[in-house]
Amino acid sequence: MTKEENNNFRDRLGTVDNDGKRVWVYPKKPVGKFYNKRKWVSYILLLMLFSAPFIKVNGNQLFLFNVLERKFSIFGFTFWPQDFYIMVIGIIICVLFIALFTVAFGRIFCGWICPQTIFMEMVFRRIEYWIEGDRGAQIRLDKQKWDSEKIRKKGLKWFVFFIVSFLIANIFLSYIVGSDHVLEMILNGPTKNLSTLISLIIFTAVFYFVFAWFREQVCIIACPYGRLQGVLLDEKTIVVAYDYKRGEAENGRAKFRKNENRTQSGNGDCIDCNQCVNVCPTGIDIRNGTQLECVNCTACIDACDFMMESVNLPKGLIRYASENEIAKKEKFVFTARMKGYTAVLVILIGLLSGLLFMRSDVEAKVLRLPGQLFEHKGINISNVYTYKIANKSNRDFDNVTIKLAHPNGTINLVGKTSIKILKEDMAQGTLFIEIPQASLKSDKTEIQLEIYNNNELIDQTKTNFMSPRSFN
Numbered sequence: 001m002t003k004e005e006n007n008n009f010r011d012r013l014g015t016v017d018n019d020g021k022r023v024w025v026y027p028k029k030p031v032g033k034f035y036n037k038r039k040w041v042s043y044i045l046l047l048m049l050f051s052a053p054f055i056k057v058n059g060n061q062l063f064l065f066n067v068l069e070r071k072f073s074i075f076g077f078t079f080w081p082q083d084f085y086i087m088v089i090g091i092i093i094c095v096l097f098i099a100l101f102t103v104a105f106g107r108i109f110c111g112w113i114c115p116q117t118i119f120m121e122m123v124f125r126r127i128e129y130w131i132e133g134d135r136g137a138q139i140r141l142d143k144q145k146w147d148s149e150k151i152r153k154k155g156l157k158w159f160v161f162f163i164v165s166f167l168i169a170n171i172f173l174s175y176i177v178g179s180d181h182v183l184e185m186i187l188n189g190p191t192k193n194l195s196t197l198i199s200l201i202i203f204t205a206v207f208y209f210v211f212a213w214f215r216e217q218v219c220i221i222a223c224p225y226g227r228l229q230g231v232l233l234d235e236k237t238i239v240v241a242y243d244y245k246r247g248e249a250e251n252g253r254a255k256f257r258k259n260e261n262r263t264q265s266g267n268g269d270c271i272d273c274n275q276c277v278n279v280c281p282t283g284i285d286i287r288n289g290t291q292l293e294c295v296n297c298t299a300c301i302d303a304c305d306f307m308m309e310s311v312n313l314p315k316g317l318i319r320y321a322s323e324n325e326i327a328k329k330e331k332f333v334f335t336a337r338m339k340g341y342t343a344v345l346v347i348l349i350g351l352l353s354g355l356l357f358m359r360s361d362v363e364a365k366v367l368r369l370p371g372q373l374f375e376h377k378g379i380n381i382s383n384v385y386t387y388k389i390a391n392k393s394n395r396d397f398d399n400v401t402i403k404l405a406h407p408n409g410t411i412n413l414v415g416k417t418s419i420k421i422l423k424e425d426m427a428q429g430t431l432f433i434e435i436p437q438a439s440l441k442s443d444k445t446e447i448q449l450e451i452y453n454n455n456e457l458i459d460q461t462k463t464n465f466m467s468p469r470s471f472n
Contacts, residue, residue, distance in 0.1 A: 013220060013292075013293065014282060014283040014284040014285075014291070014293050015216065015217065015220065015282065015283045015293070022217075023283060024142075025215070025216055025280075025281065025282065025283040026135045026138050026139050027125070027135065027278070027279055027280060027281045027283075027299070028134060028135040028275070028278040028279045028303070029129050029134050029135070029279075030279050030299040030302050030303065031302060031306065032301070032302025032303070032305060032306060033302065033305075034298035034299075034301055034302050035298070035299065035302050038111070038112060038121075038122070038297070038298065039122060041112055041113075042118045042121075042122040043122075045113065045115075045118055046118065046122070046123070049115070049171065050171055052175075053171065053174035053175055053178075053179035053182075054174075054179050056076070057075065057076025058076050058394050059394050059423075060073045060076045060077070060078055060394070060424070061073050061076075061178055061179060061180075062075060062076060063075075063175060064175065064176075064178055065175055065176060066176060066177060066178065067176065068176070068177065071424070072087065074090075077356075078392050078424050079392075080363070080390050080392060080426075082363045082365075082390055083359065083392075085355075086352065086355050086356065086359070089348060089351060089352050089355065090352060092348060093345065093348050093349060093352060096341060096344060096345050096348065097345060098225075099228070099232060099341060100338065100341040100342060100345060102228065102229070102232045102233065102237075103232050103233070103234075103237060103335075103337060103338055103341060104237065104238065104334075104338055105237070105238050105239075105320075106229070106233060106237050106238060106239035106240070106290075106296050107225070107226070107229060107239070107294065107295055107296045108296050109225075110219060110223075110225065110226075110295035110296060110297075111240075111295045111296035111297035111298060112296075112297075114219075114295075116210075116218050116219065116223070117219070117295060117297065119168070119211060120211055120215060120216070120281070121281060121297065123164060123211075124161060124164070124211040124212070125281070127157065127160055127161065127164070128157060131153055131156055131157045131160070132153050132157060135278060141153060141154075158212065161208055161211065161212050162204065162208055164211075165204045165205075165207035165208040165211065165212075166200070166204045168204075168207050169200050169203035169204040169207060170182060170200065172203055172207075173196075173199070173200060173203065216281055216282045216283070216293075219282060219293070219295055220282060220292065220293050226292050226293070226295075227292070229290070229292065230292075233290065234337075235322060235323040235324050235327075236322050236323075236324055236330075236332070236333065236335055237322055237323075238320050238321060238322050238325075238332060239290050239294070239296060239320070239321075239322070240286065240294060240296045240297075240298060240300065240301060240318065240319075240320060241286075241289075241290065241318070241319065241320070241321045241322070241323070241326060242270075242276075242286050242287045242289070242317065242318050243316070243317055243318070243319070243321065243326050244268075244287070244289075244326065245326055245327065246268060246269050246317060247268040247269055247270035247287065247317050248268040248270065249262070249266055249267060249268035249269070250266040251265065251266040251267050251268075252267070252268060253267070253268050253270035253271070253272045253287075254267040254268070254270075254271070254272060255271060255272055255273075256271035256273070256311050262313075269308070269313050269314070269317055270287065270317060271307065271311060271313075273307050275303040275304065275306070275307050276300035276303050276304050276318060277300075278303070279299040279300060279302070279303045280299060280300055281295070281297060281299065282294065282295060286300045286318060290323075298320075300318050301318050301319060301320075304317050304318040305317075305318075359392075360392075360459060361391070361392050361393035361458070362389065362390065362391060362392065362393070362397075362451065362458040362459040363389070363390045363392065363459065364387065364388070364389045364390075364402075364449070364451045364459045364460075364461045365387065365388045365389075365461065366385050366386070366387045366402070366431075366449055366461055366463045367385060367386055367387075367463060368383060368384070368385055368463065368464065368466065369384045369385060369386055369430070372384050373466065374466045374467055374468070377434060379436055379437055379438070380409075380434040380435060380436055380437065381434070381435055381436075381437050381440060381465075381467045381468070382432050382433065382434045383432070383433050383465055383466055384430065384431075384432055385430070385431050385432075385433060385463065386428065386429070386430055386431075387402065387427075387428060387429060387430075387431055388426060388427070388428040389419065389421060389426065389427045389428070389451060389459075390426045391421040391422065391423060391424065391425055391426065391427075392424065393423060393424075394423050394424070395423055396420070396421070396422050396423050397419075397420065397421040397453040397458070398420050398453075398454075399418050399420070399453060399454050400418060400419040400420065400421055400427070400451060400452065400453050400458075401418050401419070401451075401452050402419075402431065402449055402450070402451055402452075403449070403450045403451075403452060404433065404435075404447065404448075404449060404450075405448040405449060405450045405460070406447065406448045407435060407439045407440075407445070407447065408435070408436070408439060409433060409434055409435035409436070409439070409447075410433070410434045411431055411432070411433050411434075411449075412431060412432045412433075412434070413429065413430075413431045414429060414430040414431060414432070415429070416429070433447070433465065435447070435465060435467075437467065437468075440465070440467040442467075443466065443467055443468065443469045444464055444465070444466060444467075445464065445465045445467065446462055446463075446464055446465075447462065447463060447464070447465045448460065448461075448462050449461050449462070449463065
């Protein structure tokens with residue numbers, strides 16, 4: 001094979017042939033210590049994913065992302081649109097944390113933690129192994145005619161895929177509208193929640209499409225994280241790597257021959273068994289080096305270690321290592337770039353902690369009604385305002401009043417004398433503020449308002465009061 005032919009993998013994706021058609025991937029079921037560890041990590045994460053909507057902390061769902069009502073709950077703490085800046089900082093911290101891990105350890109997030117990988121490899125792929133068999137059996141089944149065996153196996157697989165996708169859609173909905181609301185809709189039946197049922201069917205279809213057909217293409221084509229590898233990875237990053245120095249030696253890789261002394265023959269330790277290719281869920285050959293499609297799932301490590309052990313060669317031909325470790329025998333070092341990411345991450349975590357510590361349970365906003373001027377009422381000047389008071393706490397406020405702290409004046413709520421705000425709810429309305437004209441020294445005066453629940457001060461806010469430019 002010529003050098004040009006040997007490098008043609010760089011010209012196209014591993015799942016696309018020379019004609020531009022998709023190459024269906026039939027990965028062999030992995031076996032080994034890394035796969036066993038990944039299974040335990042996946043089971044724990046799946047348990048957390050499916051149980052989190054039903055865990056309550058202080059009466060709140062552990063995780064809730066209700067974009068419809070603009071209400072979010074993280075670890076039981078409720079966040080409202082007024083806390084959007086906190087959410088932004090939290091998202092930046094998560095992105096930066098993943099970036100730091102990518103710089104140091106490559107795409108380890110994709111192989112061990114990403115929900116797409118966990119569902120695909122640990123749920124849907126295992127269902128496929130259970131029904132259709134391993135790699136060889138799947139290939140033979142797809143090639144055979146549509147007889148009773150193929151119809152039975154394919155139909156069963158697609159049915160189970162649909163049921164699992166529907167279950168995932170319900171869990172996904174629980175994170176959006178709340179588990180209590182989802183359980184209530186289930187008890188009421190589909191006829192009373194037809195629009196929700198349609199939404200569930202749409203989500204189910206999306207999940208079914210992704211895991212039954214699109215599969216690894218999500219990681220290769222749709223997910224932007226894979227594209228970040230070219231920016232974040234360098235020769236010091238630890239990735240799933242093939243030790244080409246050992247595997248190729250002087251004369252390259254060669255098939256295994258019994259009682260062969262590979263040191264004398266000049267052949268590398270790679271016996272060209274292609275097991276690392278057969279187990280790869282994205283259809284690449286790790287021996288070609290770090291590639292866009294690689295998700296660091298470690299399936300090739302387990303396969304290679306098994307083969308090396310079988311032929312009495314040292315394990316670790318494919319392992320977690322950096323380019324510098326393989327080429328120059330350098331150990332892992334915490335680089336200046338990693339230190340920079342860490343410093344920014346620590347600063348942002350400190351900022352987030354401070355904002356969370358200073359975050360109040362109540363947030364009040366009082367703003368002048370747009371387009372409205374002041375009004376003379378005897379010796380007083382009156383302005384009309386709108387107010388919004390968000391109760392972020394887990395208790396009801398049954399007697400909320402707004403008082404003018406400075407300057408002296410009166411506040412009149414429109415249509416009520418006090419305000420009742422339920423827990424995690426918001427009250428809004430209109431009020432008039434009257435201030436004696438003699439107390440106003442300019443046409444725009446900053447006034448301070450205090451919000452009380454009974455006699456408890458729960459928040460303070462400021463706004464502007466408009467008045468005439470000159471006084472008689």
